[in-house]
Amino acid sequence: MNSKKIKIEELLPKLLKDLSNGIAISAKDISEQHEISQSSIRSHLRDLKNNFYQKFFKYDGSTKKWVVIKRGFLNEEILKPEEVVILNSMLRTKTKLGVGMVEWQERVVKNYAKKTDSFIFKQHISETINEDMKKIFAITNSAIDESNKLQIIYNKKTREVLPYKIVYIEYYWYLICLETSSDEEKIKSFRLSKISSTEILDENFKYNFKEVDKRLDITMNAYVNFHNEIRIAEVFVSDSLVNHVELAAYFEAWTKTSQTTVINNMSYTKFEVKYTNYEFCDIVPTILKYMPNMIVESPSGLIKEIKSRIDNYTNIYTL
Numbered sequence: 001m002n003s004k005k006i007k008i009e010e011l012l013p014k015l016l017k018d019l020s021n022g023i024a025i026s027a028k029d030i031s032e033q034h035e036i037s038q039s040s041i042r043s044h045l046r047d048l049k050n051n052f053y054q055k056f057f058k059y060d061g062s063t064k065k066w067v068v069i070k071r072g073f074l075n076e077e078i079l080k081p082e083e084v085v086i087l088n089s090m091l092r093t094k095t096k097l098g099v100g101m102v103e104w105q106e107r108v109v110k111n112y113a114k115k116t117d118s119f120i121f122k123q124h125i126s127e128t129i130n131e132d133m134k135k136i137f138a139i140t141n142s143a144i145d146e147s148n149k150l151q152i153i154y155n156k157k158t159r160e161v162l163p164y165k166i167v168y169i170e171y172y173w174y175l176i177c178l179e180t181s182s183d184e185e186k187i188k189s190f191r192l193s194k195i196s197s198t199e200i201l202d203e204n205f206k207y208n209f210k211e212v213d214k215r216l217d218i219t220m221n222a223y224v225n226f227h228n229e230i231r232i233a234e235v236f237v238s239d240s241l242v243n244h245v246e247l248a249a250y251f252e253a254w255t256k257t258s259q260t261t262v263i264n265n266m267s268y269t270k271f272e273v274k275y276t277n278y279e280f281c282d283i284v285p286t287i288l289k290y291m292p293n294m295i296v297e298s299p300s301g302l303i304k305e306i307k308s309r310i311d312n313y314t315n316i317y318t319l
Contacts, residue, residue, distance in 0.1 A: 008036050008044055009089055013081040015045070015066075019057045020074035025066040044088070051091055052084050052113075075142040075200060076135050079113060087112060129193075139198045140166060140175055147204050150177070153197040154190050160201070164209045166192065170221050178207055187212055187226035218253035218274045223281035230276055233283060233302055236261060236268035238293040245271065263295060270297065280305045 011034060015025055027041040042059075045066050049057055056073035059066055074081060087109045094105040143150045144163045151160050152175075161177035168174075173192040178185055215224050235254075237245055245251045259270040275283045280302050287294045287306060296303050 005035055008040050009085055011036070012044055012048070012085045012088075016048070016053075016081040016084070017074060019066060019068050020072055022068050022071045024060075024063065024068075026064065027066075028064070044092075047092060048084065048088050051088055052079070072200075076138050078134070078138045078141065080145075132196075133193055136195050136198050137166065137173070137192060139200060140192075140195075143198075143200045146200075147206070149180075149201040149203040149205055151199045151201055152190070152195050154195050156196070161188075161190075162205045162207050164207075164212060165216070167216060169219060172222070174222060176212060176216065176226075178209075189222060189224070189226075191222075215276055218276075219282065220250060220253065220286055221282055223277045225276040225278070225282075228276045228278060230274050231278075231299075233273045233275055233299060234297040235271050235273050235287065236263070236295045236297060237271050237290075239267045239269065241290060241293045242269050266292075268295065284309065 011030070015030070019025060025045070027038040027045075030036065030041050031038045046059070049059075053073065056070050057066055057068050079087075090105060090109055094102045097105060140150065140152075140163055142148075144165065148163075149160060150163045151158065153159075158181070159179055160181040161175075161179050163175060163177045165176045166173055167176055167189075169189075174189040175192055175195065176187070176189050179188050212226055214230065215226050218224075218230070237254075242256070245254050246256060253274040254271045255273075257270045257272060261268050261270070273283060277283070278301075283302070284305055287296060288309065296306055
């Protein structure tokens, strides 16, 4: 027997993980190991099944054990077992706040579960989100949490990756990972909606993604290059836009300097802008969007790229 007695709620996440891994649970064995009553164990597992995991595990009367219906079910759930245990405890103790609060407590639990399942997909996203994508999100997130290698099918090609983060960039969700199945290991971003299959591999990994974070912190679109050195562009921003650039999270890569100037009777302040794409794909769209409130001073390659794009667009309307 354990010298330190634990509460049933502390034990439940592990029991759920065991069930998900195909391990049958005996209330009698757990009771003897942890000095928790069998009735309490059965009651909590029954409520967890009825409230959250109806399709995933059940009580087998012939063996007197709780057994899995769908192995690996936790990998496909966005709610973590610890979250589910807390929500389940709220439902079990809902009358403690008074009968008049029961309906509200049930509503809070239901809304939390619903928002957890959907909040990641409801932020001005232009792509259609279906159940397959939700499943891929959950499995990928589980692999990230457990530092497990992941096998994915992306654009009809099977790849093995070390998953790091799921990030939201310009209306789409991307998996940031180290691809290990190619000849050259590279940090890549895969659009989540284009991943058709995911499988967690029985292989843990360790990898230092510190340099990846430095680039994610400054990215403005999906054209971030995770292997190039970070460079600096100098861009003058009109006074009417300066406050927006300073405050908006989108402009994390933009650092205000003390230098100012006047161009065509408009006052501008210089910003130093970090970029990683040497073809300027990560910075050009923003500058074009805010013309004439943004004027590039350097590098010369960026100035040429801006001019080229403006000329090409103007030529469309040349009669």
